Amino acid sequence: MxxxxxxxxxxxxxxxxxxxxxxxxxxxxxxxxxxxxxxxxxxxxxxxxxxxxxxxxxxxxxxxxxxxxxxxxxxxxxxxxxxxxxxxxxxxxxxxxxxxxxxxxxxxxxxxDEEARLSFTGAVRGLPADAEEPYLVVDIGGGSTEFVVGTRARGVAAAVSVDIGCVRMTERHLAGDPPTPEQVAAARADIAAAVDRALATVPGREAATLVGLAGSVTTVVAIAQGLTGYDPARIHHARVPYERVAEVTTDLLGKTAAQRLEIPVMHPGRADVIGAGALVLQVIMDRAGMPSVVASEHDILDGIAWSLA
Structure with a gap:
């Protein structure tokens, strides 16, 4: 398929x-x-x-x-x-x-809602044994972020999509290169309000494991690991603590787009928006009280494929 x-x-x-x-x-x-x-x-x-x-x-x-x-x-x-x-x-x-x-x-x-369910299907299949259920799966896209809570056996318990994504937040708030502290604060407040709305709909704070999907998450995880090249096998199912995500986010938001391009794992099409994507991930971890995130290279794309089975 x-x-x-x-x-x-x-x-x-x-x-x-x-x-x-x-x-x-x-x-x-x-x-x-x-x-x-x-x-x-x-x-x-x-x-x-x-x-x-x-x-x-x-x-x-x-x-x-x-x-x-x-x-x-x-x-x-x-x-x-x-x-x-x-x-x-x-x-x-x-x-x-x-x-x-x-x-x-x-x-x-x-x-x-359907986007969230496809993401969950793609993400949870094959998760390692130490990824305790229930899962909070977050798919940080360009325009929106999906939040899904569920288990393998019972599937999706609750899902919601909110309009915070790396492109949308960059265009809305982060005009500077690098963005100013005031711009970052405005973006953080906007993201936090949206995350709180999402967590009022899905019981993300009750989940045992945060699973992060899509390019913003995998790029942050690659940087956190100090990879010298983008290696999906090293990134897939890697676990990164909140403190390291916060460090990477601060560093990315303090760099110009040209400086981000020099990071070995950075895709050229992501350099201008990765700061916002990292900030979305950090705020989610903060508001949901998650001590770490497990990255998955499998996401909505795999969910779409499984839907054809």
Whole structure:
């Protein structure tokens, strides 16, 4: 099957086979291709309410390349889910028409609730034994962050999506390069208010393990580990304490975008927004009282693929 996750900042592809049934219920998918391109589809959406034509074109170019890969690998089922930016945009019909023409299937503009449930499904499969249940899974995207609480056996108990993401918070608050202390304080207050609203809906403070998903989390974890290159195997299921997350966040917010680009694990398309993403993670840990975060390289993309099984 082929799964595509089109978010506010990036578009990602997973082509995979189902695992052998004899491998057990926690066996992962057998990846054939896993790719990511930063297209910044949500550029300016928080301000204008519309998808920028150049952002739609960047997405079309990446999607055309993915369509070629899907055909080459012979995927039998394809599902594309589009998230926060295309939910918010007044010209979302232009985006949907482009996807239909380029990929041959219509995108599903999933609700925040469905986005959260897909993220949970992808994230909890294969978690290590020391990751105690229940889980609070947080997926920090470009435009929104999903909060999901649940267990493997019972699935999702509660889920909510709130409009705090690394692109949205950067555009809304962090105009400086580096941002000023006043800008960081305003972003922190905005994030904290949204996190508190989310935790009033989902019982995140009662969870035993925080599982963090998506590029902001995995980048912070890679930096916290001192990696000299982005290594998914080292990042996947790594546990990082709150104090280290706070140190990395402070350091990132004190750097210019050019200085962040010099960090060995930094993706060029993430350097300008990683400070906000790290801040979202730190505030979540603070408000939920979580002493550490477990990173997962498996997330909504894997959840979309499993939904085709």
């Amino acid at each position: 082929a799964a595509i996750d089109c978010g506010t900042n990036s578009i990602r592809l997973l082509v995979a086979d189902l695992p052998d049934p004899a491998a057990g219920p926690q066996a992962p998918l057998a990846d054939l291709s896993r790719r990511m391109e930063v297209v910044r589809l949500g550029q300016g959406v928080d301000r204008t309410g519309r998808l920028a034509p150049e952002a739609i074109e960047r997405t079309r170019v990446a999607l055309a390349d993915y369509a070629t890969e899907i055909e080459k690998l012979g995927a039998e089922r394809v599902r594309m889910c589009a998230t926060s930016a295309s939910r918010d945009a007044s010209n979302a019909d232009d985006f949907r028409a482009m996807v239909q023409q380029t990929l041959g299937v219509a995108p599903e503009v999933v609700s925040g």
